[in-house]
Amino acid sequence: MDVAELLRRNRESGLLRFVTIGSVDDGKSTLIGRLLYDSKSIYEDQLSSVEKASLRMGREEVDLALLTDGLRAEREQGITIDVAYRHFATPRRRFIIADCPGHEQYTRNMVTGASTADLALLLIDAKLGILTQSKRHAFIASLLGIPHVVVCVNKMDTVGWSQEVFERLRREYQDFAARLHIQDLTFIPVSALKGDNIVVRSQRMAWYHGMALLEHLETVFTGSDRNLVDMRLPVQYVLRQSADFRGYCGRLASGVIRRGEEIRALPSGRTSRVKSIVGPDGELEYAFAPQSITVCLEDELDISRGDIVVRPLNQPRVGRELEAMLVWLGEEDFRPDKPYLIKHTARTVRGRFTRLHYRIEPEELHREPAEGLKLNEIGRVDLELFGPLVFDAYSANRTMGSFIVVDPVSNATAGAGMIIERAKGHGAPERVGADAAPVSHNITPHQGLVTAEARGRILGHRPAILWFTGLSASGKSTVARSVEKRLVDSGHLAFFLDGDNLRSGLNRDLGFSAADRAENVRRTAEVARLFSEAGAIVIAALISPLRQDRANARAIVDTQRFIEVFVDTPLEVCEQRDPRGLYKRARAGEIPEFTGISAPYEPPESPELHLAADRLSVEECVDRVMAYLKNEGCLGGPGGAPSGGGAGRRA
Amino acid sequence: MHETYSLTNLQQLEAESIAIIREVAAEFENPVMLYSVGKDSSVMVHLARKAFRPGKIPFPLLHVDTSLKFPEMYEFRDSFCREIGADLRIHSNRASLEAGTNPYDLGTQKCCAQLKTQALLDALREGGYDAAFGGARREEEKSRAKERILSFRDRHGQWDPKNQRPEIWEVYNTRINKGESIRAFPLSNWTELDIWQYVAQEKIPVVPLYFAAEREVVERDRLLIPVYPGARFLPGEKPSRVMCRFRTLGCHPCTGAIHSSARTIEEIIAEMMITRQSERITRVIDHDAEGSMEQKKREGYF
Incomplete structure (x- = not known):
């Protein structure tokens, strides 16, 4: 193969950075050693040094973990103590692995490794199941916004390659992960020690039809993870070469910058135009994230290191x-x-x-x-x-x-x-936006001495917010009202916030544009938060058609308390029901921006509860909601707050 | 016109390295770039030139000279630096050289401690440098795999692998007290193969020793030790002419060549694709003890 061919491949292959996270003894170092070994990325002398070390430590077979446990101290203790970076390549992709230690006191190293990763590889020991550590790791991966998460259920050889074990762990983990923000979650049963489902599909787990780990890493699509919309150029260095050359150097954080376009420098707010863009190989018509460039402007602005260059119509805060x-x-x-x-x-x-x-x-x-x-x-x-x-x-x-x-x-x-x-x-x-002057509101919220949970205990339950989303006439309000009744009948303080009712009062100044819908959701979420902080179980029913708006609602209230309930009734059924004739009028063009007809509805990707409301009766829907609340410990039960009125009351 | 928004692996690495070089140049008062004449140094200097183009590199280059480098390296160093107009500073541990320090009598480790580590620490102190760029790559060696991109050194130039500053996103903590310093590694994420592909793509000049030629060598423990004036050999060892090249360049008494017929960068890359040995195997010094690189790094070596 000639160099031109190699370079071409290199161009097409791209780079994937991933972080491996697992508890002590989950077999993480072994898994990486196995990936390197089976993809033939280990040099002979490195292997022989590991063989020597394995022998000295009295291991029976070559300990692949030693390939990754670099430092002497950790080799002696048999644990990884710091992030180590590994490289390997296949013809399809080049990989940088950040290998992170799993024990608690080194969370900071995990944050280091995870902060630049495109993908997180989490390990679970099939025999030990999901440990509190595993949950902590998933939480940090979600907190740092890693777009792709792969859960490897490792040591499948120790549970007899059992599908049942794998499925049980998968379900358990999914239930936990539903409360996090993870865009893409994949499960693979593996044995790092034996090499099953690492590089090639395992013969011993024929019941598994997904990809082997390496194949998944090679093909996972990361192209849309980058933000190419919002142009942001943080100025790192000001280059004053001569009287007539002043360039602003930086690496584009996001977006695309073009020669000739109008820009604004923040926080000063001054504007100019891009005269030229110098890239690593000379002048460019445009540049995009994450390129390192130098920009020259038409006017002489007083821009210094730390300023951000943006577009006047797309500004950060x-x-x-x-x-x-x-x-x-x-x-x-x-x-x-x-x-x-x-x-x-x-x-x-x-x-x-x-x-x-x-x-x-x-x-x-x-x-x-x-x-x-x-x-x-x-x-x-x-x-x-x-x-x-x-x-x-x-x-x-x-x-x-x-x-x-x-x-x-x-x-x-x-x-x-x-x-x-x-x-x-x-x-x-x-x-916020057009006017970018520095703002300070001098509002200092005071934190009370009592938590929502403490108030909830008086009421004998845990406060929660059930957020019903779905099309108009999907049955949201009907189910919500019945849930409210069932809760109150069984001795819980529940309160129903109906979208239409709110629109006739608190939100009566709002229409149905995207911005007004967002504001409608925001206000409702704020009200729901207040009621839940007062200790109530709140039931909100809003069409809330956009994922982003619902995510905002979740952020406003409390991730822990927020329960998204998708009332999933097909559009045809809703349209057929059409109790108020709204669909008919929307079809006739009388109501603009009607969800499902002339405005989009984005179904939830991982709601806490999914009700197929066209196939379930109202009673069945209510049963499911109640079961969920009970299961989550909102209504008491094992380990939770006691149900009923009196038992949890403080003297 | 079709516009592309994707970067090749090399372009991504290049963009990241340039950002690191600019960040250090902006945040420190008196940075310096270690220049060891090898391929990695050539690439690092090339990236520094790109980072400040059309300006000049705003910091000096520093060569820590053991005086035991290959003659071809000195030749290359002087012509390369002249050509790019670099501000090259050279430092040697004169006292130690005058006392006759050499790897044969003292052993590789002690010689290195004197002529490389001590010389480097002295040069950094005398120059008052608060940041020093090095061309080390994480892929090279196990303890280097744990190195941060900006690595903190105490007053004595020492590295504490157990107490490294967490490095999150690409926001680098550049705060130090007087006397302390930072080592910056803009090539951290590059592999040997990346380096050669980049040398080929950018047509970066490198020392001719990297290319195969017939050279006088002595074969010992699978290593080809070059014959240069002053080289000492064991009884019974006879030099012969062998077609070979150097994968890494250090001091001639402690650097081995490999059998190779790769005369061009293209042939080197082709050879790399099938090689089964890591590059550090040609450094006699790393064989001293398991973990020897970590020990040297703790003491202040690059």
């Missing part, structure tokens, strides 16, 4: 206050009110955390009130900055939505933050 999920990585505990340095893209500003909303307990995702955060703990915080920052939400833009926290005294990297969509004190985020 500029502000001194933001809300974020924070992973604490410092040896010294996190303290609200201590000033820290915040590094975001190429800008470093001082700031302090004004409020810790709660700490998340990562195994069961409970939210707990907390005074501070210790090493490896995760919480939701408000951050006040002493200078303006230009940012997007992490969910929309990894680079523009992330920051690190540096301790100004020890210089340690003390935290990693992910900015949350919702601006503190703002309306729906899409309404």
Whole structure:
């Protein structure tokens, strides 16, 4: 094969970065060793050094884990203590593996490894099942927004290659993962030790019809994971070559920039046009993320390192206050009110955390009130900055939505933050924009001394929000009303928020445009949150047709409390029912933007509850909702709050 | 016109490396780029030129010279740096050289500690450099696989693998106190094959020793040890002319060649595709003890 052919292949193959996460003894290092070994990515001398080491340590066969456990200390302890990066390539793709340690005290290394990954490979020991560690790992993968997650159920050889075990673990894990934000979740039964389903399909698990792990890694589609819409160029370095050359160097965080287009520099807000773009090989007509480029402008603007170049009609937020999920990585505990340095893209500003909303307990995702955060703990915080920052939400833009926290005294990297969509004190985020002046609302929410859960205990249940979504006339309100009745009849404080009722009161200023629908969902979610914080089980029924809006609702309320219920009735059935003649009028063009007819409905991808309402009776639907609540411990039962009125009451 | 929005593997690596080089140049007062004359150094300098084009590289290059490098390397170094107009600084451990330090009498490890590690630490201190770029790659060696892209060194230039700063996303913590420093590795994610493919694609000049030729060597333990003035051999060892090339370049007494007939970069790449040995096998020094690279790195070696 000639070099030209090689380079061509290289061009087509691309790069996949993945992180491997597992508990101690899940066999993670063995799995990586197996991938490297079976894909023939190990050199002879590396193998012979591992053979020598295996012999010295008295192992019977070559210990493939030794290929990946690099440092002497960890070889002696037999555990991985730091992220190690491995490389291998197949004709289809080149891979960079971040191999992450699994024990709890090294969560910070896992965050390191996961932060740049396209895909996370989580390991579960088939024999031991899903440990609290496994849940923590999935939670961090979801928190860091890794788009693809593959769960390898390992050591299938120890459970007799049993399909039943695999299916049980899969179901169990799916139930847990439904409460997380994972776009793409795949399960593969493997044995790293024996090599089953790693590189080639296992003969011993003929019941499994999916791909072997390597094949999956080679083919998983990552093309749409990149944000090519929102142009953001953080200025890293200003190049002043001569009197007539001033270039702004940086790596595009997202989007596409074109020669001749109008740009705006933030936070200053000054505008100009792109005169030229210099790429690594000379001048370009356009450039895209993640290219490193140098941009020259028509006008001389005072732009410096840390500024962000954007399009005037597509701007990020500029502000001194933001809300974020924070992973604490410092040896010294996190303290609200201590000033820290915040590094975001190429800008470093001082700031302090004004409020810790709660700490998340990562195994069961409970939210707990907390005074501070210790090493490896995760919480939701408000951050006040002493200078303006230009940012997007992490969910929309990894680079523009992330920051690190540096301790100004020890210089340690003390935290990693992910900015949350919702601006503190703002309306729906899409309404912020045109005027990008720094904003400060000086609103400081006070945290009460009592949690929603504590109030719920008085009522003998756990507060929850059942969010019914579905087409008009799908039966949402009918089922919701019956659920409310059943709950109250059985002694629970339940409250039904009906979309139409709200629209005739609180939301009567809103129409049906996308922006108004988003605002309708936001207000309803805020009201639902208040009621649930008061301890009630809230039932909200809104068409809420867009995934993004429902995700916003989930973010506004409480992931832990939010239960998405998809009332799935086919459009034909709804149209046939048409109790108020709305479909007929929509078909006739009398009602614009009618969901299902002239406006889209995006069905939920992984709702907590899916009701096929055209095939179930109302009673059956209510039964399912009640069973779900009971199962989740909302109504009591084993380990949960006691049901009924009196038992949970405090003296 | 059809527009593409995808990058090749090499373009992705290139974009990432350039961003790292710019970040360090922007955040530190007095950075320096270690230049060891080898292929990785050639690529790193090439990337630095691209990062600041049409400007010049805004920091000096530093060659830590053991005086035991191959003559071809000195020749190449001087002409290459002249051609690109680089500000090249050279540092040697003079005291140690004058005392006659050599790997034959002292052993490879101690010689390295004197002429490389000590010389490097002295050069960084004397130059007052707060950041030093190195061309190390994670793929090269096990302990390097754990290295951060920006790696913190204490006042004594030491690395503590158990207490590394977490490196999240591509946001680098560049804060240090006076006397401390950062080692930056812009080629962290490149493999040997990437390097050669990039050398071919960009037509980057490299030392001719990488290409096969008939050379005077002595064969010992599957290594071909080159015969240069001052080289010492064991009793009974006879030099012969062998078609060979060097996969890595270090000091001539401690660097072995491999049997090869690859005379062009294309042939080297073809050879790479079927090779079954890692490149560090040609460094005599790494055979000293299991984990020797980690030990050297802890003490301040690159």
